[in-house]
Amino acid sequence: xxxxxxxxxxxxxxxxxxxxxxxxxxxxxxxxxxxxxxxxxxxxxxxxxxxxxxxxxxxxxxxxxxxxxxxxxxxxxxxxxxxxxxxxxxxxxxxxxxxxxxxxxxxxxxxxxxxxxxxxxxxxxxxxxxxxxxxxxxxxxxxxxxxxxxxxxxxxxxxxxxxxxxxxxxxxxxxxxxxxxxxxxxxxxxxxxxxxxxxxxxxxxxxxxxxxxxxxxxxxxxxxxxxxxxxxxxxxxxxxxxxxxxxxxxxxxxxxxxxxxxxxxxxxxxxxxxxxxxxxxxxxxxxxxxxxxxxxxxxxxxxxxxxxxxxxxxxxxxxxxxxxxxxxxxxxxxxxxxxxxxxxxxxxxxxxxxxxxxxxxxxxxxxxxxxxxxx
Numbered sequence: 326x327x328x329x330x331x332x333x334x335x336x337x338x339x340x341x342x343x344x345x346x347x348x349x350x351x352x353x354x355x356x357x358x359x360x361x362x363x364x365x366x367x368x369x370x371x372x373x374x375x376x377x378x379x380x381x382x383x384x385x386x387x388x389x390x391x392x393x394x395x396x397x398x399x400x401x402x403x404x405x406x407x408x409x410x411x412x413x414x415x416x417x418x419x420x421x422x423x424x425x426x427x428x429x430x431x432x433x434x435x436x437x438x439x440x441x442x443x444x445x446x447x448x449x450x451x452x453x454x455x456x457x458x459x460x461x462x463x464x465x466x467x468x469x470x471x472x473x474x475x476x477x478x479x480x481x482x483x484x485x486x487x488x489x490x491x492x493x494x495x496x497x498x499x500x501x502x503x504x505x506x507x508x509x510x511x512x513x514x515x516x517x518x519x520x521x522x523x524x525x526x527x528x529x530x531x532x533x534x535x536x537x538x539x540x541x542x543x544x545x546x547x548x549x550x551x552x553x554x555x556x557x558x559x560x561x562x563x564x565x566x567x568x569x570x571x572x573x574x575x576x577x578x579x580x581x582x583x584x585x586x587x588x589x590x591x592x593x594x595x596x597x598x599x600x601x602x603x604x605x606x607x608x609x610x611x612x613x614x615x616x617x618x619x620x621x622x623x624x625x626x627x628x629x630x631x632x633x634x635x636x637x638x639x640x641x642x643x644x645x646x647x648x649x650x651x652x653x654x655x656x657x658x659x660x661x662x663x664x665x666x667x668x669x670x671x672x673x674x675x676x677x678x679x680x681x682x683x684x685x686x687x688x689x690x691x692x693x694x695x696x697x698x699x700x
Contacts, residue, residue, distance in 0.1 A: 326658050331363050337576060339428065345599065347591045351551065357509050359682070360680050360681070360682045360687065361386070361388060361680070361681050362386075362387040362638075362679075363384050363385060363394065363412065363678070364385040364391065364645070364676055364678055365382050365384055365678075365679055365681050365682075366671060366673045366676040366681060367381075367382050367399070367411040367414045367675040368380055368411065368671065368673050368675075369673075371412060372571075380399065381396045381397055381667055382396070382414075382423070382425065382536055383396055383663075384669055385663060387638065390661065391660075391663060391665050393663075395439070396665070396666065399425060399434070400444050401427045401484030403519065404458075408427055409427030409428055409430070411427055411673075412426045412427060412451055412452045412453055412468070412483050412675070413451070413454045413675055413692060414426075415454050415463070415677065415691075415692065416436075416462030416675050417456055418540075418686050418688070418691035419461060419478075419479065420433075420460055420478055421436045421437055421684075422435055423679065424454065424478070425449075426451035426452065426454050428450050428451070428468055429446055429447070429451070430446040430479060431454075432444045436679065436685075437684040439683075445481045447465070447483075448471075449467035449468060449470045449474075450468025450470070451465055451466070451467070451479070451581065452467065452469065452493060452494050452495075452496075453494065453496055453572055454466070455496040457498050457508065458501070458502040460630055461477070462475065462478060462686060463476040463478050464476075464478070464496050464498060464505050464507065464553040465478075465519070465580065466493035466495075466575050469491075469492040469493075469494060469510070470493060471488055471489055471492075471509075472487060472488050472489060472493060473487045473489065473493050473507060473518075474486055474487075477485065484523070484564050485523045487507075487518060487523060487525065488567045489507065489516055490511050490512040491511035492512075494501055494509065494510045495507075495538055495539065495693075496508075497540070497695065498699065499541065500543060501699065502520065502683065503519075503545065504517055504518070504519065504520070505517070505652065506548065507525075508536040508539055509536075510533060510536060512537055513533065513534060513537065514528040514531050515528065515529040515530055515532075515536055516528055516531075517529065517563075518561050523604075526564065527566055529548060530566070530567075531552055531563045532552050532568055532569070533555070533559060533568075534543065534554055535552060536551075537553065537587050537589075537593065538550075538590055538604075538634065538691050539694055540592055540695055540696070541693075542616075542695075542698065543598065543695070543696045543698040543699040543700075544696075544699060545563055545636045546562070546564055547560060547561070547562065547563060548559075548563055549594065549697045551589045551590060551591070551592050551603070551604075552573050553586075554577075554588070555572065555588060556579045557574050557589060557603070558571075558572050558589060559572070560572070560618075560620070561570050567617055568697075570594035570619075572620045573654060574603070574605065574612050574622065575622055576622075576644070577605060577625070578607070578608075580607035580608075582607050583606070587606070588607060589605060590604055590606060590634070590675050591604030591633055591634040592604065592635065592694070593644075593693065593694020594616060594693075594694050594696040595616075595637055595641050595696075595697065596637055596639060596640070596694040596695075596697040596698075597697075597698065598601070598616050598697070598698045600613055600614065600616055600621065600623070600654075601614040602614075602635050602637075602644060603635075604633060604647075605632070606631045606632065606633065609627065609628050609629075609631050609648075610626060610627050610628060610632075611625065611628060611632060611644070611652075612626075613657070624657060626657055627646055628646055628648045629649070629650065629662065629670075630649070631648065633647045633674050634646070634647035634675075634692075635694055636676065636677075636690070636691070636692060636693065637690075637694050638690070639684060639690050641654060642655075643660075645674060645676060647669050647676075648672055649662050649672040649673075650662055650663075651663065675692060676692065677691065677692050679692035
């Protein structure tokens with residue numbers, strides 16, 4: 326009799342435990358499936374930036390006030406043993422890897438465990454890379470030599486070499502995957518390659534001077550370029566391969582800059598393609614323009630240091646100048662300054678947004694502020 330009474334009570338007790346713990350397990354599973362947005366910031370971006378964040382890739386939680394999360398160790402081939410100057414950063418979703426280039430070499434890092442998969446020294450050095458949308462092919466400029474390397478993202482092996490003019494530098498792989506835009510900073514022409522053949526198929530311009538940072542709209546019909554000696558930008562037609570216009574910043578003088586030797590080094594489209602943000606190194610500001618002709622100058626935002634780059638979050642909510650501020654794009658207000666684990670200010674021209682779900686990258690931005698209206 327007692328035995329018959331005990332079993333139902335024990336069963337009830339076990340059912341009660343299951344009722345208590347199952348929701349918790351379910352919540353934990355749901356939490357593990359939640360997508361997290363991070364900003365990956367590679368340092369040092371300039372060798373005199375060693376006081377701004379040290380070295381490595383610094384990870385910030387975009388959904389938690391951009392708080393510092395961790396530092397990923399990186400390597401390099403610099404002969405004096407100090408970290409190599411980072412020249413670019415890009416992501417392969419297919420290979421779940423983030424890549425950084427240094428003056429001497431290329432590193433692939435596994436996003437699941439932050440471990441270096443491989444590092445390869447590349448003849449001619451490396452500059453600002455770009456990766457195909459399918460994550461398998463990289464266009465890797467030499468360190469201001471006269472060629473780009475086409476690289477297998479999985480192995481790091483060189484597939485082909487593309488010769489340009491003199492100083493290979495900035496690279497944009499189109500969001501459609503149908504074109505690669507290459508700026509040789511000793512040329513006023515923007516070189517465009519067909520990634521199906523890895524051949525240059527056209528050149529856009531000439532612009533008024535050598536091309537520095539640039540950005541492209543989502544439909545790949547328009548390019549916005551900065552050029553040497555101009556505090557402003559120029560606009561090119563990617564269909565007709567010609568220059569459409571030239572915009573000079575009004576109300577601000579040109580002057581000497583500490584880096585890059587160029588008044589405006591850094592330009593980006595907001596993802597919705599409504600605005601162009603332009604760096605002003607001498608005046609330490611970000612100038613904002615309408616992205617529609619006649620490209621009206623809208624406002625200016627003061628920064629705590631010289632900007633040399635600008636990008637946006639994928640949702641367009643945040644602007645990230647290389648001086649380290651996080652700016653609300655709607656209000657133009659500076660929300661905070663990126664800081665590392667020692668509360669040092671962080672500044673870098675090489676950063677990228679990555680969305681992770683259980684250690685797997687499911688979406689990534691681009692180090693260039695590309696327009697994202699593809700239709």
